[in-house]
Amino acid sequence: MEHKLFAAGYRQIIAVDEVGMGALAGPVVVCAVMFNKTFFQKTHKKLRRLRDSKLLSPKKRAGFQKELVKLPGLKYQISYCYPKTIDRLNIYRAARVAMRRAVYKVMGNRLLQPKTYNLKPSTIVLVDGPYKIPGLSLPQLPIVKGDRKVFAIACASIIAKVYRDKMMAKYAKRYPDYGFEQHKGYGTRLHQAQLAALGVSKIHRKSFAPVARLI
Secondary structure, eight states: OHHHHHHTTOSEEEEEEEEOTTOSBSOEEEEEEEEEHHHHHSOOGGGTTOOOGGGSOHHHHHHHHHHHHTOTTEEEEEEEEOHHHHHHHOHHHHHHHHHHHHHHHHTTTGGGOGGGOOSSOSEEEEEESSSOOTTOSSOEEEETTHHHHOHHHHHHHHHHHHHHHHHHHHHHHHSTTSOHHHHTTOOOHHHHHHHHHHOOOTTBOTTSHHHHTTO
């Protein structure tokens, strides 16, 4: 897909994916990765087995993340929304806010000045999922299960996942005994058992039913 888009005249591709949509605690994290044509003209042997982050072990994810962030022709930015924002907006809208912010950041905030754009933008945004990101003045292509179908989106998913896992490991030290370092905030049996025993922490999403029942 990326080769076809470059052949169609685009000079840059931005791929966007989010992590943490279904978690009961912690932020929703988004990564926007921007590639130029040169990146895809080269052979990246160390990335041959790169897949959607959910299909990789933590060790392999970390290895790919380290390789990706140092490669020329690739830029990335992270954005996230904390639980308070998720509770205020709902998880879908909060994720879209983080997506839009991540695209702004990776473009150097140029999207905040739409008058500078030509009628034929040189950049296209690939979004994981069925919906476009509202408020962007760039062409977008939403792709269902894009993190499994498109290399660029898989890269975004890996960087976002590694970043969020590190955030949750830090939260585990601040809020011990919940097991955040293990389940990363998702609703596992361990998490729900500890949630019932310890109560709701400041990083739990109070609008999510398993947490709301305990308030």
